[in-house]
Amino acid sequence: MDWRRFGFIALIIIVLFSVVVFIGQVKQPPLLIITSMLATTIAVATPLTLGALSGVFCERAGVVNIGIEGMMLTSAFFGWLGAIYSYHIFGFGNWTSIILGVVFAVITGALMALLHAALSVTFKVDQIIGGTVINILAVGLTGFLNRQLFFGQGSVFGGNVPGSPGVLQTLHIIPLTELFAPICGASEICLRNIQAINRVFDQKPIALAAILLVFISHYILFNTRWGLRTRAVGEHPKAADTVGINVTKMRYANVIIGGMFAGLAGAYFTIESVPSFEPLLTNGRGFISLAAMIFGNWTPIGAWAAALVFGSSQAMLINMQIFRDVIPPQLAFLQESYIVGLTPYILTMFILTGIIGRTTPPAADGVPYEK
């Protein structure tokens, strides 16, 4: 990551935040708006971050994965299904069911990734086609099972979707409010500001895990033997093979790791964000995370930064709803969620032009290895 790109990321985030602050300041103090935006940004960037990490692991090992979208969708469905079955059929408690749901989602992601690895490493299918197959399969499978299991003839739940055991709860792991309470003393404003700032850190478990995983992934990829081997396999598989690294095994392993990330991203949708599933709910976020991966130049931290840009554009859309009534007439177009909703897509295309600096994919990305 060069400074130009980080500067661009910072610039976009500042611009998006400023727009919301500018419009919302008549209703709420700026600090409150900024912290609320930050909290939303981190939360909604979660699936993008995890998706981008998924891409980083796959592509660093030399396997292009455009099936992340499909992996997310399938995991979201099976994670949700797992939670519901654990709760209603197997009679587990709320929390056990929710945790089991996350486990189911991660396993589903791994299995979908196994299919992708088999297609692209063993059968040497064109990897973009292989990913497209995963995406189409995901839409078909989740659409069919969703209808069949809940509404089909003889379905267990007899035509009505049962209530989910709930969603993961927000964690209060950085107790800023408690720490600063004595310092603030009786000052009402001080306390309110601290509470506002604290909200940024009050995130749900998967969101927090995603941030942790960014740094863990960075460490694994650039400071461990495993990471070195992964990168070797993605850059020059022949050389890696010559020194005794098992190219096939490394590629399988990394694609499956990537699938587990995508699975966790899927769990975000149905177990952390909202306790329900609807067909096509991922809505292109798997593809946007690929753009984040490219813009982050195939590094975990860079990809996270890029994911935050997309997150902030989505946060703008969400926060703008609160300020709908105070949008000045000159900026009336900001009321149209369809138009504001275009931001991440246009941003993605803009980033891919390489105007803000070219990126270099791993040299053997997308090339099947022939001994």
Add this chain to the structure above:
Amino acid sequence: MQTEKPNSLTSQILQSISNASLIPFLAILTAVILGGIIIKIVGGDPFLAYKGLIQGSLGSAKALSETAIWATPYIFAGLAVALAFKGGLFNIGAEGQLAVGAVFSALIGYGLPEWLGYDLPAIIHLPLAIGVGMLMGGIWAGIVGALKAYTGGHEVINTIMMNYIALNTTSFLLNGVMKDPSPNNVIARTPLIAESARISPLFEGLRVHWGFVLALLVAFLIWWLLNKTTLGFEIRTVGLNPDAAQYAGINVKRTIIVTMLLSGMLAGLAGSIEVTGLNYRHELGFSIGYGYDAIAIALLGKSHPLGIVLSSFLFAAMRNGATRMQFLTQLPVDLISMLQALILLFVAADAIVRYIYRIKSKGERVVLTRGWGG
């Protein structure tokens, strides 16, 4: 020992057709068997389900007509994806281009007479409606082609982004300025297009229209373009090896843009014909899923126009027969999407099919796409 008649042209053609269609055929067979097993697992009757599919798609003149109606946009969109494949490009954006084509055809169809203040003769109005839709679809894809040619932005992600942009923008338009103003309308759809912008039906009493014939003609036209013209040769050369094409003096950048433009025009045509020939308006959500179906069709048809016409019929028959299948077995229509995904899986991964049926590979590998290209 094999006995061969090397000089018989017909036997050679038959031989090549059976060679080319063996793997797709086996892929379909495998998917159908696997689909049957899945139906059994979820508690349905596979034979009844397939019987329903066949009855519903081929059982009567009306069923056949409806299958042809489904096949029409599939042929156009399948050709769109296939043409891009030939040029080494992967157009996942047929869905968006189709929506753009449909919106503009509808706009010309209902808006032009209003705007001009008098009715146009059909001979001008209809070609104009179709032409504008087609052109806008082409431009929609052409933007991606230009980005690819001049900045290297990868067409896979860009076409997907353009899909979302197209769908968001059409939602915006169909819920706003283009919304059908009739008093009891709550659906996001345009008003009906004028009579003069409608394609007439082929037969009295059936819905199948001349657009279907146009689709078959266009399929032939694309075959001719790819195999008999300089442009087609350039597209195929760039698709096989852009470096070699550059070296041979072909303008690679221009060819990439033209390929995407033509591909988008075909996808736009699919939308235009749906509006002018079938629905007489554009309604939000009718095009969902066409883009992916088109990819499956192009792959199943091995990017050959004839193959695409045939696989379009297969997919159309499945979609059309699904209602009958649901009626007979109570299995949801979504089953078809899964069957199609399985077919696609086995077509794309022909190595699996070769392995199952012990067919030797001839060592040919078609390269369709190449990494991210930086």
